[in-house]
Amino acid sequence: MDPAGNAFTDLSWVDLLFLGEAAIRTLQISAVSIFVGTVLGIILGWMLAAGNIVVRLLVNSLLDVFRSVPLIIQLILFDSFVSIAGFPMPAFWSGTIVLSVYTAALVAMVARAGIEAVEPGLRRAARSLGMGYWQDMRYVVWPVGIRAVFPSWIGVALSVLKDSALVSAIGYIELLRASQILTTKTQESFKIMLLVGLFYFLMSYPISKAGDFIEKKWQQ
Amino acid sequence: MAAVIELKNVRKSFGDLEVLKGIDLKVENGEVLSVIGASGSGKSTMLYCINGLEPIQDGTITVEGTVVNDKSTNLNKLRQKIGMVFQQWNSFPHLTALENVALAPRVVKGLSRSAAKEIAAKQLAHVGIGDKLDVYPGALSGGQQQRLAIARALAMEPSYMLFDEATSALDPELVGEVLDTMRMLASEGMTMIVVTHEMGFARDVSDKVAFFHEGKVEETGPAKAVLSAPKSGHLQKFLAKVH
Ligand SMILES: Nc1ncnc2c1ncn2[C@@H]1O[C@H](COP(=O)(O)OP(=O)(O)O)[C@@H](O)[C@H]1O
Numbered sequence: 434m435d436p437a438g439n440a441f442t443d444l445s446w447v448d449l450l451f452l453g454e455a456a457i458r459t460l461q462i463s464a465v466s467i468f469v470g471t472v473l474g475i476i477l478g479w480m481l482a483a484g485n486i487v488v489r490l491l492v493n494s495l496l497d498v499f500r501s502v503p504l505i506i507q508l509i510l511f512d513s514f515v516s517i518a519g520f521p522m523p524a525f526w527s528g529t530i531v532l533s534v535y536t537a538a539l540v541a542m543v544a545r546a547g548i549e550a551v552e553p554g555l556r557r558a559a560r561s562l563g564m565g566y567w568q569d570m571r572y573v574v575w576p577v578g579i580r581a582v583f584p585s586w587i588g589v590a591l592s593v594l595k596d597s598a599l600v601s602a603i604g605y606i607e608l609l610r611a612s613q614i615l616t617t618k619t620q621e622s623f624k625i626m627l628l629v630g631l632f633y634f635l636m637s638y639p640i641s642k643a644g645d646f647i648e649k650k651w652q653q
Numbered sequence: 654m655a656a657v658i659e660l661k662n663v664r665k666s667f668g669d670l671e672v673l674k675g676i677d678l679k680v681e682n683g684e685v686l687s688v689i690g691a692s693g694s695g696k697s698t699m700l701y702c703i704n705g706l707e708p709i710q711d712g713t714i715t716v717e718g719t720v721v722n723d724k725s726t727n728l729n730k731l732r733q734k735i736g737m738v739f740q741q742w743n744s745f746p747h748l749t750a751l752e753n754v755a756l757a758p759r760v761v762k763g764l765s766r767s768a769a770k771e772i773a774a775k776q777l778a779h780v781g782i783g784d785k786l787d788v789y790p791g792a793l794s795g796g797q798q799q800r801l802a803i804a805r806a807l808a809m810e811p812s813y814m815l816f817d818e819a820t821s822a823l824d825p826e827l828v829g830e831v832l833d834t835m836r837m838l839a840s841e842g843m844t845m846i847v848v849t850h851e852m853g854f855a856r857d858v859s860d861k862v863a864f865f866h867e868g869k870v871e872e873t874g875p876a877k878a879v880l881s882a883p884k885s886g887h888l889q890k891f892l893a894k895v896h
């Protein structure tokens with residue numbers, strides 16, 4: 434079947450390919466940011482859950498900054514800052530750095546909630562069997578905690594995927610930016626937005642389905 | 654005979670609250686000590702101090718000659734010798750009964766998966782739930798979960814067992830099966846410290862009883878003697894209440 438069928442006669446194959454490539458870029462920047470942000474966020478969440486008062490206060494205030502300043506402003510600020518500072522970098526990298534840190538700030542709260550969801554009694558039981566701190570973390574806190582907060586983490590991942598559209602503000606040609614360029618060129622804004630919406634849906638849906646599947650598997 | 658677990662003038666505080674105010678206790682090899690006393694008198698805290706889950710501020714605790722409160726003591730190693738069973742059974746909810754029991758032998762002792770599972774199956778059969786190997790704790794009754802917790806502790810082949818009100822959270826009809834399991838362990842010669850409100854168990858199974866009152870051992874001695882002829886007024890009142 435021709436996906437550019439009758440309704441899309443004004444959009445050429447080249448235009449569709451352009452959109453498809455942009456969708457892949459959206460996936461790339463989201464995947465890298467979600468991965469890096471999750472690793473970083475888990476470490477920060479652990480510091481929030483297990484650190485002393487000084488550590489908690491420091492980490493919390495730091496994360497407050499990233500949670501309260503709108504992402505688009507963080508992107509523009511960081512991008513301008515590295516240019517002014519004399520280390521201009523490709524939009525992909527400044528975008529990834531900012532999006533990763535933003536993800537980390539969100540994941541940190543999820544990770545802390547996960548650690549705190551594990552009953553102290555379970556951890557005492559683990560330690561009473563001779564498990565060390567990290568064994569308790571690895572074999573009890575991690576599996577029990579992740580089951581408790583996995584849906585929240587999926588939520589963060591999905592919102593980062595969507596928020597990656599804001600990286601367009603610093604000139605990275607991801608899905609949204611690509612659609613704006615095409616709209617200017619073809620004046621087919623409705624059809625293009627429909628396509629872009631479909632692309633986002635096609636990326637999000639498998640993630641949320643996979644999330645449901647894993648959750649069900651754990652729920653026996 | 655030398656004591657295998659010994660507490661000398663043990664003091665323990667949570668912040669400003671002094672919970673243990675100079676505890677002296679001795680347990681000999683193969684002995685069963687029941688610890689009784691009102692809620693809040695420091696019984697659980699003492700058990701946590703014995704396996705080093707809680708630090709103490711003063712005094713000494715020795716287990717088989719190892720000073721628990723010595724900074725250089727490897728607590729993870731020491732705890733392998735001391736099994737503990739809690740009021741809330743604390744089964745690992747994400748693991749089957751077999752995996753619950755096999756976990757520590759595998760990751761702490763470094764046994765292979767199959768060797769750990771073999772030990773786990775043996776211990777689960779020992780406590781009478783050998784038919785529940787692949788069941789998750791959520792599908793077990795409280796009594797079964799508590800027996801699972803006992804099997805989990807036994808799989809490390811400990812020399813000592815600490816029980817913290819192992820039957821207090823159970824429905825009355827499930828208390829018996831757990832007490833029977835504890836009785837079986839005692840008859841096998843396990844050295845046990847049992848915090849309990851089951852006076853029948855304390856009288857019939859334990860060699861010694863220690864009565865805790867406000868962070869002190871107020872009365873201690875042979876179980877039958879102490880329980881049938883208590884000297885302390887607080888113990889007399891306590892016994893009148895629980896009977
Ligand atoms: N982790 C803790 N932090 C602060 N206070 C505690 C803690 N654990 C126990 N306590 C207090 O210590 C006292 C003794 O508690 P516990 O040892 O649990 O008594 P028992 O087991 O005899 O009921 C109680 O007043 C209790 O509130």
Ligand SMILES: [Mg+2]
Nearest residue numbers: 696697698818
């Ligand atoms: Mg208690």
